[in-house]
Amino acid sequence: MxxxxxxxxxxxxVVEQGHDVIGLxxxxxxxxxGERTFGSCCTLDDLHDARRVARTLGIPHYIVNLERQFxxxxxxxxxREYAAGRTPIPCARCNSDLKFSTLxxxxxGFGADVVATGHYARLDRDPGTARHLLRRSLDPDKDQSYFLxxxxxxxxxxxxxxxxxxxxDDVREYARRRGLLVADKPDSQEICFIPDHDYxxxxxxxxxxxxxxxxxxxxxxxxxxxxxxxxxxxxxxxxKGLGLSRSPGGQPVYVLxxxxxxQQVIVGPKALLEKTTLTASEVNWMIAEPSGxxxxxxxxxxxxxxxxxxxTALGDRRAQLVFDAPQVAVTPGQAVVFYQEDVVVGGGWID
Amino acid sequence: xxxxxxxxxxxxxxxxxxxxxxIEAVVRATHDLFGNPSSVHYFGQQAKALIDEARSAVAxxxxxxxxxxxxxxxxxxxxxxxxxxxAEALEPTGRRHLIASSIEHEAVLNTFKxxxxxxxxxxxxxxxxxxxxxPDRLREVIxxxxxxxxxxxxxxxxxxxxxxxxxxxxxxxxxAIVHTDAVxxxxxIPVDVRALGxxxxxxxxxxxxxxxxxxALWIKRGTRMQPILTGGRHERNRRAGTENVPAIAGMGTAxxxxxxxxxxxxxxxxxxxxxxxxxxxxxxxGSAVNGALQPRVPNTSNISFDRVEAESLLIAxxxxxxxxxxxxACSSGTLEPSxxxxxxxxxxxxxxxxxxFSLGLFSTDAEVDRVxxxxxxxxxxxxxxxxxxx
Numbered sequence: 134m135x136x137x138x139x140x141x142x143x144x145x146x147v148v149e150q151g152h153d154v155i156g157l158x159x160x161x162x163x164x165x166x167g168e169r170t171f172g173s174c175c176t177l178d179d180l181h182d183a184r185r186v187a188r189t190l191g192i193p194h195y196i197v198n199l200e201r202q203f204x205x206x207x208x209x210x211x212x213r214e215y216a217a218g219r220t221p222i223p224c225a226r227c228n229s230d231l232k233f234s235t236l237x238x239x240x241x242g243f244g245a246d247v248v249a250t251g252h253y254a255r256l257d258r259d260p261g262t263a264r265h266l267l268r269r270s271l272d273p274d275k276d277q278s279y280f281l282x283x284x285x286x287x288x289x290x291x292x293x294x295x296x297x298x299x300x301x302d303d304v305r306e307y308a309r310r311r312g313l314l315v316a317d318k319p320d321s322q323e324i325c326f327i328p329d330h331d332y333x334x335x336x337x338x339x340x341x342x343x344x345x346x347x348x349x350x351x352x353x354x355x356x357x358x359x360x361x362x363x364x365x366x367x368x369x370x371x372x373k374g375l376g377l378s379r380s381p382g383g384q385p386v387y388v389l390x391x392x393x394x395x396q397q398v399i400v401g402p403k404a405l406l407e408k409t410t411l412t413a414s415e416v417n418w419m420i421a422e423p424s425g426x427x428x429x430x431x432x433x434x435x436x437x438x439x440x441x442x443x444x445t446a447l448g449d450r451r452a453q454l455v456f457d458a459p460q461v462a463v464t465p466g467q468a469v470v471f472y473q474e475d476v477v478v479g480g481g482w483i484d
Numbered sequence: 485x486x487x488x489x490x491x492x493x494x495x496x497x498x499x500x501x502x503x504x505x506x507i508e509a510v511v512r513a514t515h516d517l518f519g520n521p522s523s524v525h526y527f528g529q530q531a532k533a534l535i536d537e538a539r540s541a542v543a544x545x546x547x548x549x550x551x552x553x554x555x556x557x558x559x560x561x562x563x564x565x566x567x568x569x570x571a572e573a574l575e576p577t578g579r580r581h582l583i584a585s586s587i588e589h590e591a592v593l594n595t596f597k598x599x600x601x602x603x604x605x606x607x608x609x610x611x612x613x614x615x616x617x618x619p620d621r622l623r624e625v626i627x628x629x630x631x632x633x634x635x636x637x638x639x640x641x642x643x644x645x646x647x648x649x650x651x652x653x654x655x656x657x658x659x660a661i662v663h664t665d666a667v668x669x670x671x672x673i674p675v676d677v678r679a680l681g682x683x684x685x686x687x688x689x690x691x692x693x694x695x696x697x698x699x700a701l702w703i704k705r706g707t708r709m710q711p712i713l714t715g716g717r718h719e720r721n722r723r724a725g726t727e728n729v730p731a732i733a734g735m736g737t738a739x740x741x742x743x744x745x746x747x748x749x750x751x752x753x754x755x756x757x758x759x760x761x762x763x764x765x766x767x768x769x770g771s772a773v774n775g776a777l778q779p780r781v782p783n784t785s786n787i788s789f790d791r792v793e794a795e796s797l798l799i800a801x802x803x804x805x806x807x808x809x810x811x812x813a814c815s816s817g818t819l820e821p822s823x824x825x826x827x828x829x830x831x832x833x834x835x836x837x838x839x840x841f842s843l844g845l846f847s848t849d850a851e852v853d854r855v856x857x858x859x860x861x862x863x864x865x866x867x868x869x870x871x872x873x874x
Binding site: 155193195197198238239241242243244 | 803870
């Protein structure tokens with residue numbers, strides 16, 4: 134229970150369904166310095182809201198201190214990835230390494246069987262193989278299956294997504310009817326631990342190395358066209374913040390790739406941003422790992438229109454994807470999630 | 485949740501239920517004696533008489549004089565008043581050094597931090613694994629620059645009783661004044677301000693079956709103090725604000741009750757606590773008591789459980805209806821690692837794996853049995869999960 138309307142309604146629904154429910158909120162940051170509200174979610178106010186909702190629902194509520202685990206699994210990973218020239222997705226890590234891992238273990242410790250969350254996603258079983266499957270939510274605009282791609286079979290077996298079948302509007306309406314004070318609370322839009330979207334400052338604060346880093350901006354021919362103060366300030370496809378307006382030819386210039394070893398930002402025209410293939414690591418297979426090529430639609434960012442592609446497992450938890458049409462800004466560190474219809478086939482981290 | 489759950493409350497050090505005569509006193513004061521004690525008329529006089537009675541009862545409990553008792557809103561305010569009020573009064577002396585133990589309650593520690601920000605020099609005395617301050621530690625750091633020494637009488641987490649009388653003697657030799665936070669000892673063990681030889685003592689009603697919202701600072705006659713709550717002339721100009729008559733009335737009744745049975749109740753609780761402790765140590769492998777076994781207040785037992793997260797065990801126990809605690813809570817309601825256990829130099833795993841059991845007026849043998857029966861099963865389950873998770 135984050136204190137938001139989705140997890141509040143999820144809690145209300147499982148109570149309504151007759152389950153024995155305990156509300157848990159995660160404490161992810163040190164709240165003792167009361168002045169600093171760390172980010173947009175899970176602040177003291179949010180924990181307070183979660184507690185109030187639990188009271189309305191008549192369920193016990195506990196706050197579980199996962200500061201250390203959050204720092205280890207989510208924040209440190211985030212900083213390392215940026216420093217290494219990759220663009221991470223902390224929310225996906227939080228799901229697999231915290232919510233459905235540490236939190237699930239804690240919950241089982243006091244007798245719970247399942248963790249229900251306010252995620253927009255749906256669970257299913259494959260009738261043939263009995264494997265647990267993940268599907269997109271009913272509300273296509275809110276679908277969060279992209280962030281849940283790395284859940285294992287065991288984790289899926291102990292998960293529940295009560296609002297997966299609901300539209301956001303219906304969720305808010307239900308919250309109002311049920312008298313939950315968070316019915317009209319705005320959704321948090323940014324990464325929960327980065328206030329004001331300022332990733333660069335966050336990374337520099339947490340990595341003295343990154344703070345000191347600087348290097349050259351070069352074009353594809355290797356010519357130096359500018360300088361930068363750390364590759365962590367950039368992501369593939371970025372246009373702003375380069376300190377250059379156009380290439381000598383007059384075209385707009387984009388980040389094509391980042392070289393952490395040489396601390397270089399490689400820029401070029403938009404055409405070079407398009408890629409047809411990618412490889413992924415740490416692939417999680419929701420279906421049984423396919424032996425041959427598979428036709429899928431693949432999503433390389435949360436807000437990316439899934440594109441047709443052919444997927445081939447390479448073994449060793451790696452996979453290759455060949456898109457039917459070139460895709461813009463294939464970004465190392467992001468997740469690539471493979472779908473068939475609305476079913477998640479699997480996903481991995483883009484190399 | 486299960487409606488027939490037998491609830492066991494073993495968190496008396498956090499707060500205590502009101503004794504029935506205390507409830508009566510509070511209700512009566514609320515209902516009948518609503519006057520402002522500062523008013524000249526009949527209604528004021530009635531209310532004033534009530535708080536004077538309470539003042540006497542508190543003074544008697546401490547072996548002090550009623551004129552030395554100042555009512556506050558509780559232990560935290562008393563600690564703030566003692567330290568800030570004395571520090572301000574002592575500023576003209578030029579002394580700039582304050583000493584406390586490292587195992588004080590946050591009300592003392594954070595007040596020290598606040599004064600440090602205003603230029604006071606502060607020292608926290610280290611403690612060893614017994615959880616008892618050795619007087620040598622004070623000798624090592626006290627000087628003619630020391631204005632105040634603040635050492636709690638009994639520690640709220642582990643229950644150990646500090647050698648306050650000896651520490652007070654030492655402090656007086658160097659001309660410092662002595663404060664003791666006796667919030668956890670008053671009502672549990674005899675507390676005699678003359679025998680202890682201190683200058684200031686804090687206490688809080690809701691720790692000895694009195695209501696929340698009332699406490700007192702005992703100020704030895706002649707001790708220079710500046711008020712921290714300024715305004716009207718209440719409490720002989722020492723603490724402004726209309727007195728919380730119902731809570732103070734309750735505190736008086738609670739003080740009288742506590743004083744009357746301190747020996748008998750101490751013996752009863754000591755026996756219950758010892759049986760609980762022995763039972764747990766025997767039935768749960770990898771459990772150990774934190775801190776010295778004596779001298780301790782009779783109701784407290786702080787136990788570490790190997791390979792178990794205290795937070796998880798706490799929640800598991802609560803779901804079984806058993807209420808205990810660990811270190812102090814933080815503002816979000818989750819648990820910080822105990823600064824007391826850390827200060828004692830316990831290894832990290834014991835600071836995260838410890839629970840405090842604290843008994844009191846309504847605790848029974850049946851409740852002790854229930855806890856001893858339930859705990860091994862819960863600990864085993866949690867350990868099993870940790871093993872699996874690897």
